[in-house]
Amino acid sequence: MFTGIVEELGEVAAVENLGDSSRFTLRGPLVTEDARHGDSIAVNGVCLTVVETGGGTFTADVMAETLGRSGLGALAPGSPVNLERPMALGGRLGGHLVQGHVDGTGTIVSRTPGEHWEIVRVALPAGLARYVVEKGSITVDGVSLTVVDAADDYFTVSLIPTTLALTTLGTKQPGDPVNLEVDVLAKYVERLLGQGRGTAAAAAAVEESLR
Numbered sequence: 001m002f003t004g005i006v007e008e009l010g011e012v013a014a015v016e017n018l019g020d021s022s023r024f025t026l027r028g029p030l031v032t033e034d035a036r037h038g039d040s041i042a043v044n045g046v047c048l049t050v051v052e053t054g055g056g057t058f059t060a061d062v063m064a065e066t067l068g069r070s071g072l073g074a075l076a077p078g079s080p081v082n083l084e085r086p087m088a089l090g091g092r093l094g095g096h097l098v099q100g101h102v103d104g105t106g107t108i109v110s111r112t113p114g115e116h117w118e119i120v121r122v123a124l125p126a127g128l129a130r131y132v133v134e135k136g137s138i139t140v141d142g143v144s145l146t147v148v149d150a151a152d153d154y155f156t157v158s159l160i161p162t163t164l165a166l167t168t169l170g171t172k173q174p175g176d177p178v179n180l181e182v183d184v185l186a187k188y189v190e191r192l193l194g195q196g197r198g199t200a201a202a203a204a205a206v207e208e209s210l211r
Contacts, residue, residue, distance in 0.1 A: 001088050002042045004095035004137075004144020004164070006167045007031055010043075010083040012075050013057050020064045024048070028083045029056035035085070040100070044085040044168065045068050045142030045179040049099025070102040071141075071177040080168050082142040095144025096137040102179045104128055106140070108172050109154060118159045119148065120169070122178060129153065130190070131182035139181040143167050 010028035024043070032053050033039050039050045041058065048060035065072040087093065109121040122181065123138065124132060132138055132150045138157070139145070144156040164170035172178060 001087055002084050002098040002100050002142075003093055004046070004084070004098045004139050004142065005014050006082040006084055008083045009168070010081045012077050012079040012081060013094055014077055015075065020062075022062045022067060022073070023051070023058045023059055024062055024072070025057050025203055026081060026083070027057045028081075028097070031083045031085050032056055032058050040086050042086075042100045042142050043081050044071065044075075045082070045098070045139050045181055046072055046102055066102075069104065070179045071105050072179075074177065080171070082167050082169075084142060089161055093130075097184060098139050098142075098144060098181060099184055100142075101181060103131075103182050104180055105177045108174050108176045108178060110174055114158075116161060117209065118164060119156055120172075121154055121156045122180075124151075124154050125180075126153070128180060128182055131186040133186075136186075137183045139179075141168055141172075141178045143169055 004067045008028050008030040010026055012024060014025040016023040026043060033052050035041065035050050035058055037050060041050060042181050046066060051112060052060045062072055082130065104125045106122040106124055111122050112119040129152050132147055132155050134147055134150050136147050137144060138147055140157065143163060148156040148158050158167055
């Protein structure tokens with residue numbers, strides 16, 4: 001489990017095409033300082049398993065499902081990536097609960113600079129719109145963000161200077177894809193409400209569970 005608080009802006013060192021999968025070598029001295037075989041590291045919001053480490057880099061295998069569902073397939077040597085290690089049990093939850101399971105990709109539509117921040121509009125796949133609400137949480141390329149506005153086909157987020165400087169979102173341009181993970185709590189609530197127990201009873205159960 002992750003929090004969406006990016007620890008390091010890393011870089012793709014190499015990509016090996018294996019046919020129905022790819023092996024990525026990623027450079028990240030901070031996140032690899034205590035990484036071992038089998039550990040998890042989120043790369044642009046995608047939870048990957050460490051295969052090997054050494055020299056400030058780690059390798060990870062990426063299956064066809066992940067390449068198709070996320071934007072990792074578009075990465076090439078030199079591409080910057082957001083890196084985060086899993087949250088330690090008992091650690092501070094600085095962002096929100098992030099699984100590292102990408103639900104789909106969006107596209108940067110526009111960037112509107114402010115005096116100390118930027119408003120970024122992201123096109124939203126139709127199947128994900130129902131999970132995105134104003135002032136709710138969403139993960140964009142592994143970054144935990146608060147939704148400013150939510151519509152049927154887009155949402156906006158406000159990026160502070162730290163996010164602009166220390167993550168890939170500072171350089172993403174209109175037309176660029178981004179990985180999206182919606183708040184997992186919304187999906188569980190939807191599932192519970194659809195179990196045939198009656199909307200009122202299910203809603204009451206949800207309210208009780210959140211107390």
